[in-house]
Amino acid sequence: MPEAAVLCAPPAPVDLNEATRLLQRHYGLSGTLTPLGGERDANFLFQPADGGAPCMLKVSHPVESAVVADFQTKALLHLATTAPDLPVQRLLPMRSGAFSAVDTTLGDAPRVVRLFSYLQGLPLPKAPPAPGRAAHAGALLARLDAALAGLSHPAGELPLPWDLQRALGTRSLLAHVDDPARRAFAQAALDRFAADALPVLRTLPRQPIHNDFNPSNLLVDPQAPGRLVGILDFGDMVAAPRIVDLAVAASYQLDAQAPAESIAAFAGAYHAVTPLSTQERTLLPLLVATRLAMVVAISGWRAAREPANAAYLLRNNGASWARLAALAALPATALDDALRHACP
Numbered sequence: 001m002p003e004a005a006v007l008c009a010p011p012a013p014v015d016l017n018e019a020t021r022l023l024q025r026h027y028g029l030s031g032t033l034t035p036l037g038g039e040r041d042a043n044f045l046f047q048p049a050d051g052g053a054p055c056m057l058k059v060s061h062p063v064e065s066a067v068v069a070d071f072q073t074k075a076l077l078h079l080a081t082t083a084p085d086l087p088v089q090r091l092l093p094m095r096s097g098a099f100s101a102v103d104t105t106l107g108d109a110p111r112v113v114r115l116f117s118y119l120q121g122l123p124l125p126k127a128p129p130a131p132g133r134a135a136h137a138g139a140l141l142a143r144l145d146a147a148l149a150g151l152s153h154p155a156g157e158l159p160l161p162w163d164l165q166r167a168l169g170t171r172s173l174l175a176h177v178d179d180p181a182r183r184a185f186a187q188a189a190l191d192r193f194a195a196d197a198l199p200v201l202r203t204l205p206r207q208p209i210h211n212d213f214n215p216s217n218l219l220v221d222p223q224a225p226g227r228l229v230g231i232l233d234f235g236d237m238v239a240a241p242r243i244v245d246l247a248v249a250a251s252y253q254l255d256a257q258a259p260a261e262s263i264a265a266f267a268g269a270y271h272a273v274t275p276l277s278t279q280e281r282t283l284l285p286l287l288v289a290t291r292l293a294m295v296v297a298i299s300g301w302r303a304a305r306e307p308a309n310a311a312y313l314l315r316n317n318g319a320s321w322a323r324l325a326a327l328a329a330l331p332a333t334a335l336d337d338a339l340r341h342a343c344p
Contacts, residue, residue: 006040007161007298008305009063014042018106022113023057026094026101029115033057040064040235045118054118055092062109066102069112071155072234073100075148075208076116083147086140087219087230089116119230121219130226134253134262138269140228141213141249145242146274148208156208156239161298163211163238164248165201167193167290173301182296185324189293197286200279204241212236213249243280246270247287251295254288256319256326260338263288268342276343285327285335292324 014022016033019042023029029048036043040061047054060069076091077099091099092115100114124133159166171190177183212233219230246267255262267276267284276284299317303310327335 006063007302009040009061012042012062012107012111014044014059014106016044019044019057019059021105022059022103023115026096026103026113027092027115028095046115056089056116056118058114058116059103059106060112062107062111064112065155066110066112067155068158069100069114071153071208071237073114074153075151075234075237078151079144079147082150083143086144086147087119087228088144088234089119089232091116119219119232121229122222122225124215124218124220124228127220127222127225130220130224133220133226133228134266135269136226136228137213137218137249137253138246138266139273140231141210141245142270142273144210144213144231145207145245148210149242151208153208153239156206156237158238160211160236160238162236162294163240164244164287164291164294165198165238165240167294168198170294170297170301173297176300176304177296182321185321185328186293186296188328189289189324192286193290193293197283197290200283201241201244201287204243204279206239206241208237209240209242209245210234210236211238211240211245211248213245214252241280242274243276243283244287246276246280247284248291250284251288251291251320251323254323254326256322259323259326260330260335263335264338264342267339271343281339281343282336284339289324289327292320292327295320296324 019033023046031049032047034045036045042059044057045054046057073091076088079086079088080090093099094101100112102110103113104110167190174183174186177186217232218228221227221229250263250266253262253266296317299313303313306313
């Protein structure tokens with residue numbers, strides 16, 4: 001799985017002085033910059049000196065090609081036209097009028113520079129439970145997929161470690177799962193994907209999808225935590241059947257204590273906005289299990305390569321194993337029946 005090497009690329013920080021120069025060179029702006037977290041990119045919160053609205057300066061990682069960054073740029077520009085009411089970041093123009101620039105002054109490899117609006121909100125994992133939030137998320141994802149459907153970009157076809165369509169490439173990574181029973185468990189999910197899901201998946205229409213609609217990429221209103229006010233991180237976008245986007249999101253919404261009910265409720269909210277076909281509805285349980293198998297395979301592999309960072313990389317593994325076990329323990333038709341009822 002050579003495309004997974006990007007996940008282990010060493011950090012490539014940008015210091016504040018360099019970031020300040022980039023901001024002045026490309027945008028003619030000055031103000032206060034504060035480093036923000038990010039898995040690969042160098043991100044900064046920018047507060048303009050004139051007291052204007054805060055923004056986020058993003059400098060791509062050197063291993064990310066300009067065409068991949070352009071895919072994200074084009075997606076956000078497309079959404080600004082097709083769905084201006086969606087709560088996503090907006091790109092701000094440079095002095096040149098462009099919305100991004102390839103900068104060659106930061107080392108041996110060029111890096112893409114962009115400035116985004118800054119979305120205010122509380123990260124969903126830090127928010128208290130709220131009734132109706134999962135349904136709101138399902139409906140929001142359906143609107144996002146519908147808005148992305150008309151976009152086309154060559155980077156959507158590039159290999160991506162988290163592309164569920166390439167899930168079989170993670171089989172060898174399961175060697176890093178120490179527990180033989182768990183390893184067999186995840187392997188069985190990938191085998192079912194190969195036999196029953198992949199042949200059908202290949203026949204479905206493809207479009208750009210967000211591909212990482214997980215709680216860490218969602219913001220809620222602190223005063224009304226049932227209301228989502230932000231969708232972040234378009235860095236894992238890929239061209240795929242839209243049911244893949246729903247499966248990725250549903251894998252995080254799955255409640256191990258009520259797996260059929262939680263997936264069906266989330267899918268039902270999506271279906272109410274963008275109706276699922278019978279094929280898509282049938283594939284969903286297999287694809288959710290596949291995504292969970294990918295999570296434990298890739299995180300286990302990364303933890304073996306980066307033992308000093310293993311605790312962070314494996315932080316979600318317990319939940320993923322519990323969800324995978326809950327799916328496998330369901331009676332054969334329980335989830336299919338729940339989905340049929342929720343998505344008539």
